[in-house]
Amino acid sequence: MKRFESVDYQLTATADVTVEQPGQTIVARSTPTATATLVPDAKGGTQGVLTLDVDITAGGGCLCGGSSRVDYSDVALSNLATGKVYRLDPISRMLTG
DSSP, rough: OOSOOEEEEEEEEEEEEEEEEEEEEEEEEOOOOEHHHHOTTTTSOOOOOOOOOOOTTTTTSTTOOOEEEEEEEEEEEEEEETEEEEEEEEEEEEEOO
């Protein structure tokens, strides 16, 4: 049963980016957010993709032979129509340049 014509969702997290380059390590923290408006199906369910954008160089330019790790914590998806907050598992990704 459809309660809303559309529903706004917000994805939030704390992102810690650690960049290791020869001779130095840079760490930066940010709190990215992403929002999307989704249209429920006949049963009221929605699906979609939200992306949290972060600077994987931690402001350092390029990875240039180094590596970058992004750790997302405090990840939450909020249904802005109902106020319901869904806590999600932490996510980590390692990238090399």
